[in-house]
Amino acid sequence: MASLFQPLYAPQxxxxxxxxxxxxxxxxxxSSWFPVTNRANIAAPHNPIKLNCFKTKASSTSAANxxxxxxxxxxxxxxxxxxxxxxxxxxxxxKFTQQKASFTVVVSGGSLIKSLRKLVEAPYVDSIDWSKxxxxxxxxxxxxKDHPDSNxxxxxxxxLSKVPIPPGNxxxxxxxxxAEAAADDYETHIKHLVHNGIISTSETxxxxxFDLMLLGMGPDGHVASLFPGHPLLAEKNKWVTFIxxxxxxxxxxxxxxxxxxxSSANVALVVAGAxxxxxxxxxxxxxxxxxxxxxxxxxxEGQLTWFLDxxxxxxx
Ligand SMILES: O=C1O[C@H](COP(=O)(O)O)[C@@H](O)[C@H](O)[C@H]1O
Numbered sequence: 438m439a440s441l442f443q444p445l446y447a448p449q450x451x452x453x454x455x456x457x458x459x460x461x462x463x464x465x466x467x468s469s470w471f472p473v474t475n476r477a478n479i480a481a482p483h484n485p486i487k488l489n490c491f492k493t494k495a496s497s498t499s500a501a502n503x504x505x506x507x508x509x510x511x512x513x514x515x516x517x518x519x520x521x522x523x524x525x526x527x528x529x530x531x532k533f534t535q536q537k538a539s540f541t542v543v544v545s546g547g548s549l550i551k552s553l554r555k556l557v558e559a560p561y562v563d564s565i566d567w568s569k570x571x572x573x574x575x576x577x578x579x580x581x582k583d584h585p586d587s588n589x590x591x592x593x594x595x596x597l598s599k600v601p602i603p604p605g606n607x608x609x610x611x612x613x614x615x616a617e618a619a620a621d622d623y624e625t626h627i628k629h630l631v632h633n634g635i636i637s638t639s640e641t642x643x644x645x646x647f648d649l650m651l652l653g654m655g656p657d658g659h660v661a662s663l664f665p666g667h668p669l670l671a672e673k674n675k676w677v678t679f680i681x682x683x684x685x686x687x688x689x690x691x692x693x694x695x696x697x698x699x700s701s702a703n704v705a706l707v708v709a710g711a712x713x714x715x716x717x718x719x720x721x722x723x724x725x726x727x728x729x730x731x732x733x734x735x736x737x738e739g740q741l742t743w744f745l746d747x748x749x750x751x752x753x
Pocket of ligand 1: 545546547548549576577652656661662
């Protein structure tokens with residue numbers, strides 16, 4: 438089975454990790470941090486203040502996750518967001534790689550990959566024990582891996598080609614199968630990695646518990662390939678499923694389901710640009726939609742951290 442998940446391109450071996458222990462990273466605070474359930478406490482994005490975060494009941498449909506710890510950070514620019522996202526990811530990598538043999542990281546496609554650019558630059562890139570990283574995709578389009586719509590290709594070009602993650606630790610979705618078969622195949626592969634102890638599981642549900650999910654959000658409030666109003670939002674049993682009529686092209690995709698997303702130890706929602714201000718307003722402010730947006734259903738067992746630039750936060 439393992440050969441099915443080999444990346445199309447082997448990442449270049451241009452760099453050997455120089456540190457398997459932490460180095461001192463530059464400290465840089467986001468422009469503002471604020472708790473999100475009390476609008477009176479929301480600071481203007483430009484104020485360089487940091488307020489305490491707190492545990493709050495998220496607006497999730499997940500019964501399991503009654504107390505997602507949620508934190509919202511707003512940055513003056515996408516550049517500042519990218520620096521903070523690199524530090525956040527490097528810190529989690531350090532924490533998990535000190536504790537266990539693997540650090541399981543799930544990425545989305547879209548603009549998230551560009552926002553990860555600082556992680557593959559000094560000083561972060563050299564602080565990370567890449568040999569323990571295992572990479573997964575929260576969703577993938579059913580296209581060949583060298584197709585411009587491929588989330589794998591996007592991640593390869595912007596991230597994987599720049600870091601020495603072992604090729605066997607890159608768990609791409611099989612592009613030789615139909616959408617339905619690829620979803621089953623990926624779920625089977627994940628079960629295998631759970632069995633081998635690479636992926637942890639939730640103590641309460643037994644569902645895979647990834648260490649970190651790095652998610653983007655579409656202007657319609659979709660996350661992964663889970664779109665507003667779609668029946669897949671209610672999927673409770675499958676870990677990986679498929680869609681053949683995605684409202685955003687290409688139409689055929691496979692995606693993790695909310696039970697898996699919401700079992701995560703850490704989820705970062707990374708959102709930049711004024712075009713996404715409305716769903717951010719709905720999720721974190723007083724904005725209204727007739728039905729909960731997919732992004733509002735993200736409520737992990739662990740910690741949820743929003744990384745917003747000031748344009749995405751402009752309606753808060
Ligand atoms: O189609 C997709 O869109 C979302 C959002 O993309 P963005 O470019 O607006 O950030 C992405 O998170 C998802 O993985 C992708 O398949």
